[in-house]
Amino acid sequence: MAQPADGSAPDFVSQAADPVREHLATSTGLADFLAGAGTLTLDERRLIADQAKLMLDQNYVHLPLKTAMHAVNPVQRLRVLRGRLERQTETTKPPEWMFHAEMSEIFHSVRDLHTNYLLPDPYARKVAFLPFLVERYEDDQGEHFMVTHVAQGFSAPGFEPGVEITHWSGIPIAKAVDLNAARFAGSNTAARRSRGTQSLTVRPLVMHLPPFEEWVTVSYTDDSGTKRELRETWRIVENLPPFVKEQAPMGTTLAEGLDLDMDEANRAKVMLFAPQVVAQKKALEAGEAAPEVRAGEMATSMPGVFRAQEVRTSSGTFGYIRIFTFLERDVEGFVSEFVRLLGLMPDRGLILDVRDNGGGIIFNAEFALQTLTPRPITPEPTQFINSPLNLRICRKHQDELGAWVPSMEQAVEIGSTFSSAVPITPETRANAIGQQYFGPVVLITNARCYSATDIFAAGFQDHRIGPVLGTDENTGAGGANVWDHEHLVALLEDEPDTPYVPLPKGAGMRVAIRRTLRVGANSGTPVEDLGITPDVPYQMTRRDLLEGNADLFERAGQVLKGLTPHPxxxxxxxxxxxxxxxxxxxxxxxxxxxxxxxxxxxxxxxxxxxxxxxxxxxxxxxxxxxxxxxxxxxxxxxxxxxx
Structure with missing residues (x-):
């Protein structure tokens, strides 16, 4: 498809789905977007570097682990950067993108998707996209990279779901994915490569600099075997807002475990490839009747959170619930809707799918576990790293954080690195409603599962709820509770000597503040960098990507067929x-x-x-x-x- 040379919206936008057409019409070309970027002063850059050093040195719970595992020293790198900034002037400072690139590289060096440098305006809340999605599968001939979704209204000769990508801007596609993966902070190889594939066409700019190339050249083979090329320009648009309430009690706000990059990418994919979810969400917010769901699906009050249906396999008919995110600040509403959907499922067995779920509120993840098992749930315990600043925060907020204070005070005498391990989730609430589903359950995971979803998958496995079927060799391995810089500012905002200073022009940072430990047979094992290894490994197939997970459901059905329901x-x-x-x-x-x-x-x-x-x-x-x-x-x- 020919792209407008003047940066105006491409032809496909005028034919986009109704719920998102007006939104996509505000998109701009990459060159036009970058023309308005770059307004940080030198003092603002110095402030950002100082606050980053404070957070990584005093708050970052995984610093000893990351230093040992990945041979990195982000605090020293920030000292070096700060020294260079001190010697620069307004006229000699390098371009702003170089400052952002170095800050991002320092944060990425710890390979922790909880611990991020968030770019300021105008990058924040924006996403760079191409109007199609590429996914990977394997067969006897090796790995393949295939177009699986195309935005409504976009067309090019022979370009449709099912075409195989061979080269990306002249680079063999597998190598291009590996080069892309090296830029991302996944905790393990599977996680980095998975994100390297996704970011070929969807990149949230809050976490990553815009692409350096204004367009890509995609070489592909169409269904007739004809080799073709497509040149497509990057577009920049404001992302959809989060599908959650903005306000929440402090306890809920401090219980967040979220991969922000994955959450942003998922909303961008909804905007481009699942506009019916946007329509359902708008109707519910307006108090109107929601549009018809797709054939076979069950209506839900949280379409951005759940999808539910029955799936028929050669092993029988089973329930299926996809949890797209745990980022719902109405915790009672989340659990109630999950319980309601469980009540609609056949009791012969349930396929629970959390692939690509970047996490959210830890309470949601751990409260949901009790509904699937007769055994009492033990929430994962968490630890702070012992530092004077963390102790100061916990002392000030005794109601939410007082349980960690005694061990942190004792650390002065015994020199322990971490506080005692205390659950974030109250054990009484994690067992308040008990088992609600009585058939066998299989959990499907992949390498894009992260944070609260890692916690959910670990709890599922540690409490022996059922087998974990993984489409990658492990989950994303995000074992922590995450706080952002704004929360840290607010926690000490009424103290005159607080070390936290608000960041300029919408810049932000996030840090893993409390690390999580597993329970049961894996008691004491950290989730970070290790993740959850599936009980049943599985490789996605071409049929899965084109026919709604058909082979994956068959495999899950085979697993469930061998298990016994106990209603x-x-x-x-x-x-x-x-x-x-x-x-x-x-x-x-x-x-x-x-x-x-x-x-x-x-x-x-x-x-x-x-x-x-x-x-x-x-x-x-x-x-x-x-x-x-x-x-x-x-x-x-x-x-x-x-x-």
Whole structure:
């Protein structure tokens, strides 16, 4: 498709989907965008470097690990940069993009997608894009890079989903992906390469400088075998706003675990390739009837968060829930909608898919786990690095952070590197509603899972909820709670000697503040850099990318077919003469233990899958719980609220 030479919107924008056409019409060419960039003064650059050194030196929990694993010293690099800035003048300072490039390189050196330098205006909130998406798959001939989505209205000869990319601006595509991957901060090879593929066509500018090239030349082979080339210019547009409420209690704000780059990229992909989600979101916000969902999908009040449907495989029909993000600040709303969707799923088995989920609010991830298992959930414990500044913050905010203070004060005497390990998520709330789904569950992950999603996948595996099926050899390995610079400023804003100073012109920084540790059989193992290794490895196929994960669902169905559901239901709970009578139906369960107000009151063997149980002296009971066992193994738990 020929591109306008004057920087005006390309032809495809006028044919874009209705929900995003007006938005995409505001896009500009790369050259026009860059003409208005670059307004930081030398003093502003010095301030940014000073604040970066403060955060990495005093707040960054992974600094010892990253220094050892990757042989880097970001604090010393900032000292060197700060020395150069001191010798520069307004007339001798280098171009601004060079300052941003060095700051980004220093932060990227620790290979931590929680710890970022965020570019100032006009880069913030913008995304650079090409109107198509490239994804990778493998077969007997090796790896392939294929176009999987094309923005509505865009066309070029033979260019459609399914065409194979051979070269990228003259570079063999596999090598181009590797070169691109080297620019990103993924904690492991799989994560970096996955992001190297995605960023071929979608780059959030809050995290990365704009492309150096104004256009790319894409060499591809169409369905007839004809070799073709496409020259396409980069466009810059404001990204969609986050699909979340802006305001949240401090405790929720401080419980964030998010890969911001992935979150920004996912919203850009929704804008370009899933405009129906934008339409659903706008309708819900306006109080209007939401547009029809796609065939087979179930309506949800959070279309940017969940997708739910049934999938038919040769192994049977199973439920499917995709969780796109845990970044929903209405925690109760998130959990309630997840529980509602679980209630619509067939009980034969559930495919739970968190691929490409960059995380969000840690509470959402850890509260959701209880709904899938009869076992009590132990939230992941977290640790601060011991520093005078972290101790000062925790002392000031005792309500949210007081649990870490005693060990941090003790560190002065014993010289420990980290504080004691304390969960962010309250254990009582992580077990408040209990199991809601009673079929087997398989979890699908990939290398773009990060942060709160790593925490969710680790908890899923550590609590033995079900097998993890991974399309990459591990997850993104983001094991931390992240705070941004604005939060740190706010935490000490009323103290006259606070070391934190607001950053100029929309610049920002984020830092991993508390590291997470696994529980259960993996107790004490950090998530950072290690990630979660799947129980069932899987390679995506061409059919997966073009036919809605068809082979992936087949494989997940095979896994679920070999597992046994254990449904249990309290069909009746009545009170007569002070006695509580429970009628229970259960399948594949041979024993029921009964608890009233958390106290054990009875245990019965099942022969025909039904039980009629009477508990005397229970007139004041508030809850009853039945736990189901198969071969002496706890397999199900159902709670009834009384009164």
């Amino acid at each position: 249990v239901a309290i069909t009746e709970a009545t009170m007569t003469d002070g006695a509580l009578r429970l009628k229970v139906k259960a399948t594949n369960i041979d024993r029921l233990d009964v608890y009233v107000d958390q106290r054990p009151r009875n245990s019965v063997d099942l022969t025909d899958g039904q039980a009629d149980i009477t508990i005397p002296d229970a007139s004041t009971a508030q809850s009853a719980r039945v736990e189901g066992f198969a071969d002496s193994r706890l397999v199900a738990s159902r709670t009834a609220r009384l009164g």
